[in-house]
Amino acid sequence: MSQRGGRGFMRGRGGGGGSYGRGRGGRGYSSSSAHHSQGSGRGGEGGGRGGAGGRGRHPPHLKGREIGLWYAKEQVRLYGKKEDKETRPKIELSPSKRAKITELLASLERHSKASIAGAGAINNSDFMKRYRQNVENNVNAAAIRAGLRPGDIAGLVRNAELDESLKNELERKQSSPKYQTMMRFREKLPAYQHKDEFLKLMRENQVIVISGETGCGKTTQCCQLILDEMIQSGNGSLCNIVCTQPRRISAVTVAERVAEERDEQIGRNSVGYSIRLESRVPERDKGTILFCTTGVVFKYLIDDPKLTKYSHVVVDEIHERDVLSDFLITILKDLVNLRPDLKVILMSATLNADKFSNYFRHCSRFNIPGFTFPVTEYFMEDVLLQTRFTFEPNERLQRPWRGKNPRKGEDQEFKRMLESHVRKLERDKTYPRHVLNELIKPEAEELNLDLITSLLLHICETDRDNGAILIFVPGWDQISKLNTQLQSCGKFPGHRTLIIPLHSMMPTVNQKEVFNRPPGGRRKIIIATNIAETSITIDDIVYVIDAGRIKITNFDMQRNLETLDTEWVSMANATQRKGRAGRVQAGICYHLYSKARENTFESFKKPEILRKRLEEVVLQIKTLNLGMTGPFLRKLLDPPPSKSVELAVQRLIQLHALDSDENLTPLGFHLSQLPMDPQTGKMILMAGIFGCVDPILSIAASLSFKDPFYIPLGQEKNVDRVRRELADGSKSDHLIIVRAIEGYQRARSHNRERDFCYSNFLSGNTVQLLMNMKKQFAEHLHQMDYMSTAIVEDGEHNVNSDNIGIVKAIICAGLYPNIATVTVKVKMNGSLGLAKIRTREDGKVDLHPKSVNCNENNFESGYLAYFQKMKTSSLFLYDTTMITPFPLIFFGGQLSFRKEKHLGVVSVDQNLEFLMEKDVFDLVQALRKHLDELLEEKITNPGPTCWHELSKEGALMRAIIELITAEYKEMLGEGGSGDSDSDDD
DNA sequence: GGGCCATTT
Numbered sequence: 005m006s007q008r009g010g011r012g013f014m015r016g017r018g019g020g021g022g023s024y025g026r027g028r029g030g031r032g033y034s035s036s037s038a039h040h041s042q043g044s045g046r047g048g049e050g051g052g053r054g055g056a057g058g059r060g061r062h063p064p065h066l067k068g069r070e071i072g073l074w075y076a077k078e079q080v081r082l083y084g085k086k087e088d089k090e091t092r093p094k095i096e097l098s099p100s101k102r103a104k105i106t107e108l109l110a111s112l113e114r115h116s117k118a119s120i121a122g123a124g125a126i127n128n129s130d131f132m133k134r135y136r137q138n139v140e141n142n143v144n145a146a147a148i149r150a151g152l153r154p155g156d157i158a159g160l161v162r163n164a165e166l167d168e169s170l171k172n173e174l175e176r177k178q179s180s181p182k183y184q185t186m187m188r189f190r191e192k193l194p195a196y197q198h199k200d201e202f203l204k205l206m207r208e209n210q211v212i213v214i215s216g217e218t219g220c221g222k223t224t225q226c227c228q229l230i231l232d233e234m235i236q237s238g239n240g241s242l243c244n245i246v247c248t249q250p251r252r253i254s255a256v257t258v259a260e261r262v263a264e265e266r267d268e269q270i271g272r273n274s275v276g277y278s279i280r281l282e283s284r285v286p287e288r289d290k291g292t293i294l295f296c297t298t299g300v301v302f303k304y305l306i307d308d309p310k311l312t313k314y315s316h317v318v319v320d321e322i323h324e325r326d327v328l329s330d331f332l333i334t335i336l337k338d339l340v341n342l343r344p345d346l347k348v349i350l351m352s353a354t355l356n357a358d359k360f361s362n363y364f365r366h367c368s369r370f371n372i373p374g375f376t377f378p379v380t381e382y383f384m385e386d387v388l389l390q391t392r393f394t395f396e397p398n399e400r401l402q403r404p405w406r407g408k409n410p411r412k413g414e415d416q417e418f419k420r421m422l423e424s425h426v427r428k429l430e431r432d433k434t435y436p437r438h439v440l441n442e443l444i445k446p447e448a449e450e451l452n453l454d455l456i457t458s459l460l461l462h463i464c465e466t467d468r469d470n471g472a473i474l475i476f477v478p479g480w481d482q483i484s485k486l487n488t489q490l491q492s493c494g495k496f497p498g499h500r501t502l503i504i505p506l507h508s509m510m511p512t513v514n515q516k517e518v519f520n521r522p523p524g525g526r527r528k529i530i531i532a533t534n535i536a537e538t539s540i541t542i543d544d545i546v547y548v549i550d551a552g553r554i555k556i557t558n559f560d561m562q563r564n565l566e567t568l569d570t571e572w573v574s575m576a577n578a579t580q581r582k583g584r585a586g587r588v589q590a591g592i593c594y595h596l597y598s599k600a601r602e603n604t605f606e607s608f609k610k611p612e613i614l615r616k617r618l619e620e621v622v623l624q625i626k627t628l629n630l631g632m633t634g635p636f637l638r639k640l641l642d643p644p645p646s647k648s649v650e651l652a653v654q655r656l657i658q659l660h661a662l663d664s665d666e667n668l669t670p671l672g673f674h675l676s677q678l679p680m681d682p683q684t685g686k687m688i689l690m691a692g693i694f695g696c697v698d699p700i701l702s703i704a705a706s707l708s709f710k711d712p713f714y715i716p717l718g719q720e721k722n723v724d725r726v727r728r729e730l731a732d733g734s735k736s737d738h739l740i741i742v743r744a745i746e747g748y749q750r751a752r753s754h755n756r757e758r759d760f761c762y763s764n765f766l767s768g769n770t771v772q773l774l775m776n777m778k779k780q781f782a783e784h785l786h787q788m789d790y791m792s793t794a795i796v797e798d799g800e801h802n803v804n805s806d807n808i809g810i811v812k813a814i815i816c817a818g819l820y821p822n823i824a825t826v827t828v829k830v831k832m833n834g835s836l837g838l839a840k841i842r843t844r845e846d847g848k849v850d851l852h853p854k855s856v857n858c859n860e861n862n863f864e865s866g867y868l869a870y871f872q873k874m875k876t877s878s879l880f881l882y883d884t885t886m887i888t889p890f891p892l893i894f895f896g897g898q899l900s901f902r903k904e905k906h907l908g909v910v911s912v913d914q915n916l917e918f919l920m921e922k923d924v925f926d927l928v929q930a931l932r933k934h935l936d937e938l939l940e941e942k943i944t945n946p947g948p949t950c951w952h953e954l955s956k957e958g959a960l961m962r963a964i965i966e967l968i969t970a971e972y973k974e975m976l977g978e979g980g981s982g983d984s985d986s987d988d989d
Numbered sequence: 990g991g992g993c994c995a996t997t998t
Contacts, residue, residue: 539995
């Protein structure tokens with residue numbers, strides 16, 4: 005086989021001009037073949053191979069622009085002026101290859117005639133019947149395990165003997181000295197002090213909302229109070245409490261804390277936790293408290309929709325309004341009718357507790373007063389007064405800062421509010437004139453790092469106790485700039501201050517120094533994103549400086565795009581930030597915005613369900629049999645707009661996960677079982693079928709969790725370098741992850757993994773989690789019968805793992821239709837211009853600077869598959885892999901053929917186009933049809949792939965793999981075509 | 990020419 009793009013410049017021309025510079029001469033697929041615009045039109049396709057014929061080299065005496073002009077003239081001489089701006093790659097098959105495929109197709113026809121009628125075609129409704137039966141069986145099996153008859157209304161079954169022994173055990177425990185010491189502490193917590201009222205409400209109501217600020221002990225105490233009362237009243241065998249937390253770390257720490265208070269070992273007695281890939285559930289199965297992440301409860305719901313194992317469900321931190329907790333309380337709202345014995349406790353911050361109570365038909369509310377130290381609040385006017393800071397006029401100021409979608413006239417409206425606020429301060433003589441002069445300047449509305457520096461100096465001068473300072477800024481950029489400014493201004497020398505940047509991508513998030521008091525009596529200054537608002541808690545903070553901004557993802561339904569915007573914080577954010585100063589002593593919070601600005605703040609951050617794509621939510625609704633998505637989602641506390649639901653359903657239909665009636669297809673059924681988004685799910689199913697499980701599971705793990713790379717401040721370029729080395733010319737961000745995990749494992753076998761992580765900017769924790777996720781994914785594939793074992797490295801399932809062409813093809817199969825095209829103009833002087841990236845829906849997009857393909861302009865193939873696309877300062881593709889034509893033809897969308905003058909043109913989904921003769925197309929299309937049938941059969945009736953070349957499946961798979969492999973090798977110039985009979989045309 | 994934060998038997 006050979007493919008001849010055959011036009012344009014060659015890589016490596018002119019003595020290593022290209023980054024690859026292998027100097028392959030005219031062999032194979034030229035780098036321009038896919039989408040490099042002809043531009044000044046160098047090269048061209050002679051009759052011979054790859055543009056070698058007909059095209060001359062420019063005379064050696066020419067320089068710079070003259071070279072380009074020479075090629076331009078040459079282009080005109082060979083092809084005439086405007087014609088032949090062909091940029092579509094041409095796909096050809098050698099005669100021997102054609103003969104092979106023709107023979108294969110004939111044998112496949114014989115196979116299908118010989119096999120039972122209907123094999124290969126799927127019958128959706130049969131599948132769905134089986135699948136619904138399975139769901140039913142699971143439910144009944146769970147009921148039987150819980151000691152119920154199938155169909156019974158659930159509930160725990162009393163065991164009088166156990167009631168007695170649980171009661172005795174608790175009494176014994178209450179006399180232990182350790183327990184009593186802990187009890188003296190517990191008794192001081194507000195939640196414990198309101199014990200009787202709380203328990204009375206619990207007895208009298210099925211659903212209650214508990215509100216209270218951090219530090220009141222509601223999470224640790226309420227579950228214990230319920231359990232102890234149940235046990236003491238002789239009902240211990242009827243009590244299992246599950247308490248959900250939004251984050252893994254809080255599920256574990258709360259469980260550990262409660263176990264300690266009960267003088268127990270975690271997972272040994274009444275208290276345990278369960279988070280993904282890590283659980284220590286209580287050994288006994290009655291009289292327990294289980295802390296788990298919300299996602300874990302969702303998995304319980306699949307097998308046990310009525311949560312029959314539990315008597316109490318406690319949903320904590322519901323005020324955070326994450327998708328899962330919103331979703332869960334909607335399910336619970338229906339479940340309480342089916343389970344009159346089930347008690348539901350919703351826990352929220354005080355501010356919006358009423359909203360939840362109203363949602364549950366005005367259920368009872370109980371507020372527990374807070375227990376924190378007082379925090380003095382200052383606003384911009386006070387900061388200006390204390391620092392005497394003056395704003396430099398900023399010519400380039402776009403306008404006072406404002407929200408993302410400003411209503412018409414919002415700026416003017418705010419200006420009037422600010423002016424009236426200033427007039428009032430003037431009348432009241434609260435602040436001197438110079439402060440008001442500054443406050444009214446538009447510059448006062450901008451995030452000003454000089455002001456922060458000035459305020460820090462003010463704090464350092466007035467406070468001699470070196471209290472720790474926490475600064476909230478919106479993102480990486482501001483952390484970086486402020487850090488540089490503080491380090492270089494000379495006023496915060498290392499022997500007096502310790503400055504720690506804190507961001508999820510910086511290694512400091514896992515360092516103890518963040519929590520400890522710095523040695524030598526120095527002052528700790530932490531510059532953080534909102535990671536320090538909930539995820540990381542630093543106890544010794546005395547001062548908080550709140551810049552008042554937050555970066556937040558939104559979903560733009562009109563443009564079908566995810567965006568990342570900087571916005572003013574909500575009141576809830578501001579309160580939370582302020583509270584960070586009062587954890588162990590009285591504190592001070594400086595808000596870097598005026599009281600007037602604060603008046604424009606929303607009360608709460610927009611619920612996550614209104615800010616996200618809904619594909620996974622829709623699949624979950626289907627898995628849990630909750631009916632049509634539209635009606636179900638309208639039951640939510642804040643229903644997402646129907647447009648957003650439609651977009652999700654449409655995309656799932658496009659992925660063949662749902663049929664047009666919104667039923668799960670067999671593929672959709674598998675995807676809904678997998679803990680990842682549908683496209684990544686599709687990728688791992690295909691990896692199972694195509695025998696490249698290990699590398700693809702690495703990619704899937706990182707796409708569904710996070711990138712394992714740290715980026716230490718100032719090391720950005722070094723991280724880029726390491727990533728380029730790991731990519732090793734593959735032009736793939738996804739393969740970087742594969743190589744990183746492989747490298748880690750190799751290093752670990754020599755006990756060198758720490759060094760490996762250090763020199764490659766990897767987070768060892770994240771890599772280990774990714775490896776555990778791979779194991780979990782392999783277990784899923786095994787359970788679904790896509791693998792015969794659950795071993796990631798199993799040879800049978802990795803026959804193609806070292807074949808980069810196939811691994812990339814499977815990346816493409818999963819990520820499709822997320823495909824961008826690349827064009828590179830050839831400049832007059834013969835050098836390459838910048839790569840221009842486009843997608844069908846968005847037009848021009850940019851590659852994110854973190855991508856290894858950013859700044860690349862020498863692409864052997866003009867297609868990039870991507871996973872994440874987000875609009876920030878520009879519309880970015882965050883992660884890309886260069887893809888060759890055959891994977892798009894075999895795993896992309898609908899193929900169609902047309903004649904364009906004398907050329908045959910094949911298009912994929914009426915979008916991506918390739919040149920192909922009709923007879924070649926017929927062969928390719930026939931192969932594709934057989935592949936589609938095979939895949940559908942594999943999806944409906946999974947089983948390990950049979951690679952034997954005499955089987956229908958084996959022969960077809962081998963043929964397709966051979967085509968993709970040969971194409972890839974030829975393009976990348978790795979050891980020729982890898983095909984012994986390729987040179988016969 | 991530049992990266993908010995979480996999370997799944």
